[in-house]
Amino acid sequence: MQPFTSLTGLVAPLDRVNVDTDQIIPKQFLKTIKRTGLREGLFYDWRKQKDGSQDPAFFLNQPRFQGAPILLTRDNFGCGSSREHAPWALLDQGFRCIIAPSFADIFYNNCFQNGMLPVALKADDVLAMMNDVLTKPGYQLTVDLESQTVTTPDGTRSYFEIDPFRKDCLYRGLDAIGLTLQYETTIAAYETRRKAEAPWLFTDLR
């Protein structure tokens, strides 16, 4: 997994609450058996107009937000389906950091599995940034994982919380499965103990 340390870049605004993973990537793009190439499906229905052409008003179709690595959005981002295709599609588009006042649990978790940083900031800070993004072309933010801060162009810093274990894994780009497998003997000992307590959980279901 690619480590995440610090990121400075353009910010793309999605000014909506409760953006669900069905909107981030609709069902027809879930038929893939790969993790890559999902950018084509990102916000597919919102990108288009009724006649099927690209909607020039949608933020992803505006030249000024092209190449942005930071997505700024509103409360409860990523709710609904557990599909990891949602962070895969965002990553494929180039987003490595998503800033919102709050996230849905499964989506938040899925981001860390892919070297992406979801940042939960105070709603007022997000609102102020949203106004700036929309009014100031070329607006950039700096997201620093080590100090857990987001810095605006005028130097205002906002602090964000992150679980220390997740922070460490992301910062160093660690393989989560490899980490767990270091405890193989602990897992085996648990299984032996548990099998004595609850043998019905260890009957072969095949």
Added chain:
Amino acid sequence: MAAQTLFDKIWETHLVRAEPDGTTLLYIDRQLVHEVTSPQAFEGLKLSGRRPRRPDATLAVPDHNVPTTDRTLGITDLLSAKQIQTLEENCRNFGITLFGMNDIRQGVVHVIGPEQGFTLPGTTIVCGDSHTSTHGAFGALAFGIGTSEVEHVLATQCLVQKRPKTMEIRVDGVLPSLCSAKDVILAIIGKIGTAGGTGYVIEYTGSAIRALSMEGRMTLCNMSIEAGARAGMVAPDEKTIAYIKGRPLAPKGELFEQAVRAWQQLTTDANASYDATVALKAEDIAPQVSWGTSPGMVIGVDGKVPDPRTMTDENTRKATEQALAYMGLTANMPITEITIDKVFIGSCTNARIEDLRLAASLAKGKHVAKTVHAMVVPGSGLVKQQAEQEGLDRLFKEAGFEWREAGCSMCLAMNADVLQPGERCASTSNRNFEGRQGAGGRTHLVSPAMAVAAAVEGHFVDIRNWA
């Protein structure tokens, strides 16, 4: 020992190791696998040369992509076919049990787990699917995960977790006639919002919850995710034990007796406390209809479409305006005046035998309105078989409903069952997001009883005064 909640008890018995900062390695007893969220997990195993730790505790089934029409014809959608074929190959290569598309035991993953006795009290159960919360109905800790975590559980039988908070949702009293578990959970989401449960595991308690059947409790726990919760659960009781007994994968004989003794301990201690508590009175719960594009946008059938002009919170007002524009509804319109084009009875929320029995009994002797197309999709091959043995299929067909093969179908429209742009559907499924049932389609979430009444009348009606 300190007083514990049901959640605490399950959490404690599944700790493999815990760091001082609370990072926990949690043991996962069972994993369910379907075709959409697993191919990349199996690919990851292959690339890293890893094998599943407990293929004996893993069960796979295709459900999202399967056609609900005659399956002997195969799948015409090549991508869907490829995904199902990939699941078959992965299960063969990794020694995992698969209920294939033409197996009578095939069905929606959250219907077949309980049906087979795979779902047991006190267990930890995961699946790459957010509606895994369904299995909490048995007093299990069951939650949805992403594909990377599917791979993690396959390789290690564990997940790295932080302890979630606990919320009690207490529903006391007696539900009005023909109001169901679906109305209870929709009313709860309407009350606490789609992020109200974020960070929590919900335990549903109270006399109205105890009175629900196992299938009702599954409907309830199923939509916990729509309230933002990681999981929902109901403590096991005599109904739970009676439901499990004799199921194909349930423990047998002395092992069953031993399990039952353990399951009887799975209750929240009298003086245990939750991090949050919410209470509802069952008598206040009217049949619910969602009017917007988020499950929290829901109201009693005797209500009206909300008016964004009366809303003070800007986020709520804007979201309401967007929802009404998408749904093609006007503020203050009575819910009963909303006319529909389609009816879908199915999904992991409401496609079990009791749902179909109730729906068929209400459809009996009536007919679907000329302007409506209605379909019934059983939750599994075995539910379908049972329904046919009871003659429910005949009642549905005589009333003008289509009777289909089992699968997820129009809940998420990954197969051929799709709404056309602008079509309006009364659906017993769980999500009314934009485009969920087809691009431009408009979904109203309701109970099976409400769906039947809407199919017959062509618009929503108050089921309490109908039939």
